[in-house]
Amino acid sequence: MTSTPIVSLQGVSKTFALRHNRSVKETVLSTLHGGSRVEQFQALKDISIDIDSGSTVGLVGHNGSGKSTLLKIVGGIIEPNVGIAKRRGRLAALLELGAGFHPDLTGRENIFLNAAILGLSRAQTERQLDAIVDFAEIEQFLDSQVKFYSSGMYVRLGFAVAVHTDPDLLLVDEVLAVGDEPFQRKCIGRIRDFQSEGRTIVVVSHSAAQIRELCSRVVVLDHGVMQYDGDTDGGIDTLGNLYASRLGHANHARSDEITLDSPVRLGDITPSVTKRGAEADIAVDVEFEVLRELSDWAIKVSFLSSSGLVVTDSDNLMLDMDLPSKPGRYTAHYEYKSTPLGAGTYDLHVLAAQRTGVPVYHAVGSAGSVDVPTERRGEGVVRMTPRITVT
Secondary structure: OOOOOOEEEEEEEEEEEEEOOOOHHHHHHHHHOOOOOEEEEEEEEEEEEEEOOOOEEEEEOOOOOOHHHHHHHHOOOOOOOEEEEEEOOOEEEEOOOOOOOOOOOEHHHHHHHHHHHOOOOHHHHHHHHHHHHHHHOOHHHOOOEHHHOOHHHHHHHHHHHHHOOOOOEEEEEOHHHOOOHHHHHHHHHHHHHHHHOOOEEEEEOOOHHHHHHHOOEEEEEEOOEEEEEEOHHHHHHHHHHHHHHHHHOOOOOOEEEEOOOOOEEEEEEEEEEEEEOOEEEEEEEEEEEEOOOOOOEEEEEEEEOOOOOEEEEEEHHHHOOOOOOOOEEEEEEEEEOOOOEOOEEEEEEEEEEEOOOOOEEEEEEEEEEEEEOOOOOOOOOEOOOOOOOOO
């Protein structure tokens, strides 16, 4: 007798209506001229998946492939337009950085708020409070408003609350990519504990290494269509082939995701590579427009390998640099001298977001690609030159 899946999706499709009016004036004018300015975007197309209890499943694909939408349907955050989505057991979801946090409440208050949302009573939360605070490593800032937290502190607190609510099903969407390496290892250790306890985990990640380490099953999405559902090695290979085919196309499609009424809009993104002997310099010019007053925000530039691994990302906040706050058109010039990247082609992803990482105002996948040449020996995505001694 087969057990009932903890998650069952049958023929699930999801379509969003994208409205391009940005003001009352534009709405009135478009109505007078008979234009609705509404575009239908199909994020998912006929997805059928059963997930058994105790399994760890990775959802992978390029930006805009439908991963996060699918995870939100699994979590009951949004409903499909077509098809049936069923789930059983207690759910804990980390669907985006800071989701469920109230910026004006303290860390302590947000722990109780999030735990209540996830189904814990106040007494249960009080019993778990010390363990949550210890795991999140935020004792010093527990009674500070979370709007003053760094992105890493958001991740630590959100993950700590989620894993202390005794979930049957844990959903994790990319948030581990924001925490520092020691905390990532700590989170992966906790996920390992969950696996040994027979809990079910669904992970969205751009890190092929992370997916390979954690998952026994991989689902690959591409433009809302499921391209693969099977073992991890086959899933990583499928993802790599998708990236390679997209990068190999001279005019690979730029994938834009922009929030309604976004205060900033990304424009042309132009990468260039200058070869200097065995070295290579990379530059990326990002044109952007600030549409209304905006502060404490960032433009992040990420380089992805052909397998979808995020090799490096950087933003202005890392350099304690503020971007323009006044409306206008600007260009940000990112320059990488003597890059340590190994030879190969790297996909470029760019996003504009608030300091904390949410909300993301405008994300651009496949913004371009850079070909890194080298005449040195050695393989891999990072070129490291050792000092060798023989004794």
